[in-house]
Amino acid sequence: MSFDPLIILSERFKQAIAAAFPDQPASRDADPLITPGRNPQLADFQSNAAMPLGKALGKPPREIASAILAKLDLTAIAEPFTDASIAGPGFINIRLSAAALAGLLGRLDTPSLGIDLPEHPHRIVVDLCGVNLAKQMHVGHLRSIIIGDALARTLTRLGHTVVRQNHVGDWGLNIAMVTAKAQAEHAAGRLSFSDLSLDDLERLYKLAQRECSADERGLAAALRWWAHPKAVAELETQVTGAREELAKAKATLVRLQAHDPETVAAWQRIADITMRACLETCARLHADVRAEHSAGESSYSEELALVVDDLARRAVAEESNGALVVRCEGIDEPCLIRKSDGGFLYATTDMAAIRRRVQKLGASRVIYCVDIRQGLHFKQIFCAAHKAGYAATPTGPALLEHAGFGMVLGEDGRPYKTRTGENIKLTDLIDEAIERAGAVVAAKSPDLPPAERARIAEVVAIAAIKYADLSNDRARDYVFSFDRMLAFEGNTGPYLLYALARTRSILRKAAEQPGGPPAPTQGAGAPLRLTEKHEKELALALLRYPGALRSVAQSLEPHRLCQYLYDLAGAFSAFYTNCPVLTAQGDATRASRLRLCALTERLLADGLNLLGIETVDRM
């Protein structure tokens, strides 16, 4: 049986509602609408079921509430009902008894912290990171890595099998351009493949982009408006040059597709350099993105023609102005899967990816952690995939979800860039955070050994970056500010690390006393005596953990877990200042409070781990 008050109360209320109105169909699947009490003064939990039920049955809600209470037996869990139990239009207020609270908390105190395995675990693909070859990782990748990793960790924690997929942009004309450029530079003796950095590659990439983009419109305009012959000549030269470069890139793409060894070797070198840097950065961010998670666009290249033929043959796709499109009801813009020149597009690759993820990897849920501006694109390909049957599983269509995220803005409210308008490299961002965190640690904790201080600065810095990202509504833009995230005040990663460090400090001190058990087992099994207000509130906060995790898994919004952990840390801080632990009056109280500390410690650490945030013992 569950210890989660939300679930227990929901069950009890469901039965009571059914019993109170046995002949009413509306009462059979009425949602008990149990939530934590809006106002802690009035209730620990409340049910809002009476109001909608009153509407459905045409009776006053307070009358409904009385009828529910008459059938409701919560003697083992809650304090007796009073006149105040039914309040306002028909809220039903529930106050858990101290004994019940202690009992429930005791059942949360298991190795898994009360998180039960699901009856039917899912295989879930999480698409995250999504770097491009020959490009530095910048803030545009930050959220995909951080949010995707947190979602993957949370879903894993809930007992699902998660398959991470790094959909690397490693194919297509853009990549062929930089490959061609690198080969040309190599042939000219200006470049050595053996000591090539990602910075070099990015320079080549930009150069190739520029050289391949012809100013056709400029030339047309110049001709139409009888521009100066010299200007026209310059534009003609540019356009001719660009067309040549583009032709070279296309030829390179053909050679890549034909597995030409020399071309593939150059491409592979570019991929290796990029991926090495990518995985290093992910590791610095403590995000679990490894080589085996890479499933680049190149890995689908052989499947694209098959997919397109399949869609055309089964008439899922149709021709339109020479191109092949999939039309979906409710979406005006058709989904292009083949250009009129026969080339494939990124939607083609995404269709192939859905097919593989559901059919080969066995996913019943696919989560795309990608910029929210691609919302229309995902709407299209999800619809197209369903239409094509690619998302079908034996138990019904797989759930395809776009967990889109907003942009990272600077403090001026515009996309976060350097002063010169360049993307900010993630490595620079991380370096700066660590440097700033180091300065604070040195100021606040000068007595700690330098090596430990350095470690703390690193953990705190990454926690600050990630928590700032995760604690904001995923779908919305957020303002990036070192000062705010590293101010160590309020709803920040460092605040949570600090609360956790305080729990550990108490447990450590308790363990240092002669004859005591080691820190992790302090308070283990001690009877919980929840008499003080702050003890009860801490207990209630602890019990809400499973609900918070379920909510994240359903909504794919990690900021709900952040909010929960912040509330928990706040409840602990209040407990900490008001309820002495080591110097508590009486051994029983001391043991009970130690157990509360130990539970808080485990739960905070667990929650932070799900956010992909490492912890420290002291700070």
Next chain:
RNA sequence: GCGCUCGUAGCUCAGUUGGAUAGAGCGGCGGUUUCCUAAACCGCAGGUCGUGGGUUCGAAUCCCGCCGGGCGCGCCA
């Protein structure tokens, strides 16, 4: 032009899918340390939830109009 999205305290943001007197943090003012980490805790001030209508017992939340911002709209990814 069509579509999506946002507008909540001076600033940065929550608001449990329609519920009680709209909450945090920062900033401002004030208080707490011979006592487990003061990177903390407590109190005060600060709001016409962009705006006008509508739906109902009840709206920041749902619907419509308007104002303002952001973004996206077949042959780039």
